[in-house]
Amino acid sequence: FVDEEEVKNLRAKIQGELPQRHFGDAVRLEVANSCSEAMTQFLLGQFNLTESDLYRVAGPVNLVRLMQVPDWVLRSDLKFVPFTPGIPKALQKCHSVFDSIRGGDILLHHPYQSFNPVIELLEQ
Numbered sequence: 370f371v372d373e374e375e376v377k378n379l380r381a382k383i384q385g386e387l388p389q390r391h392f393g394d395a396v397r398l399e400v401a402n403s404c405s406e407a408m409t410q411f412l413l414g415q416f417n418l419t420e421s422d423l424y425r426v427a428g429p430v431n432l433v434r435l436m437q438v439p440d441w442v443l444r445s446d447l448k449f450v451p452f453t454p455g456i457p458k459a460l461q462k463c464h465s466v467f468d469s470i471r472g473g474d475i476l477l478h479h480p481y482q483s484f485n486p487v488i489e490l491l492e493q
Contacts, residue, residue: 399424399431454483466490 395416400409402425413423429435439448457477463469466489477486 460486
């Protein structure tokens with residue numbers, strides 16, 4: 370906690386506090402089934418966790434890291450074509466969004482249809 374009224378240079382005070390900041394406490398330990406009992410106990414001790422916080426996983430741990438794999442592959446034939454949201458036909462005909470609305474209600478189905486008509490409406 371930093372009291373802004375007592376500190377003359379808030380930036381310097383915050384920079385001094387950053388190295389001492391406390392990261393969030395561990396709440397769970399996920400290990401592979403093949404992880405040894407000694408390593409498991411060591412990690413539980415290091416993170417101040419109990420056996421109830423331990424989760425053994427059959428297979429790779431932290432599958433979120435696999436989300437990066439498509440970025441490493443440089444073959445566009447193996448990737449999905451980027452999706453381009455469409456614009457409703459009622460908005461393609463008129464120059465003004467208000468002219469289209471006068472003709473009847475327009476339903477935009479996001480994310481399948483572009484959000485640009487909403488921005489154009491606000492700008493107009």
